[in-house]
Amino acid sequence: MDWGKCKKLPWNIVLLLGAGFAIADGVRTSGLAEVLSKGLVFLETAPYWAIAPTVCLIAASITEFTSNNATTTLLVPLLIEIAKNMQIHPLLLMVPGAIGSQFAFLLPTGTPSNVVGFTTGHIEIKDMIKTGLPLKIAGTAFLSVLMPTLGILLILLYPPLSV
Numbered sequence: 001m002d003w004g005k006c007k008k009l010p011w012n013i014v015l016l017l018g019a020g021f022a023i024a025d026g027v028r029t030s031g032l033a034e035v036l037s038k039g040l041v042f043l044e045t046a047p048y049w050a051i052a053p054t055v056c057l058i059a060a061s062i063t064e065f066t067s068n069n070a071t072t073t074l075l076v077p078l079l080i081e082i083a084k085n086m087q088i089h090p091l092l093l094m095v096p097g098a099i100g101s102q103f104a105f106l107l108p109t110g111t112p113s114n115v116v117g118f119t120t121g122h123i124e125i126k127d128m129i130k131t132g133l134p135l136k137i138a139g140t141a142f143l144s145v146l147m148p149t150l151g152i153l154l155i156l157l158y159p160p161l162s163v
Contacts, residue, residue: 105132
């Protein structure tokens with residue numbers, strides 16, 4: 001990349017994404033991830049049909065403030081530990097957590113493509129919320145029905161690993 005292209009690079013995108021990764025790393029290194037996992041202990045006694053939507057909603061909420069990749073990186077190890085404690089297949093929690101982390105439709109910080117669209121100046125946050133909220137609700141509802149029904153097939157297709 002030459003200097004001319006480097007000068008035209010929208011640095012606000014790089015900084016915004018970097019902030020999301022920094023938040024996720026800070027949560028992990030500060031011990032807040034452990035506190036969060038203790039806050040999710042209530043999931044261990046809940047029925048599975050209630051856990052999938054809860055995990056999806058938690059992931060979909062966090063991903064609005066950090067990048068979707070950072071959210072997945074943060075949540076998946078926590079969900080593995082919770083699955084171990086519940087003595088269920090880890091994929092039954094990891095899949096709704098990972099997919100829910102991709103439902104970043106409301107704020108620019110969720111994904112690089114959101115940032116790119118937002119930095120053009122043609123899209124405002126209210127526009128993102130107006131179009132993104134129905135997508136987030138539909139995706140969460142679909143995943144909430146799919147995981148407790150067809151998601152059980154994951155157990156048959158992929159035996160649990162020794163984690």
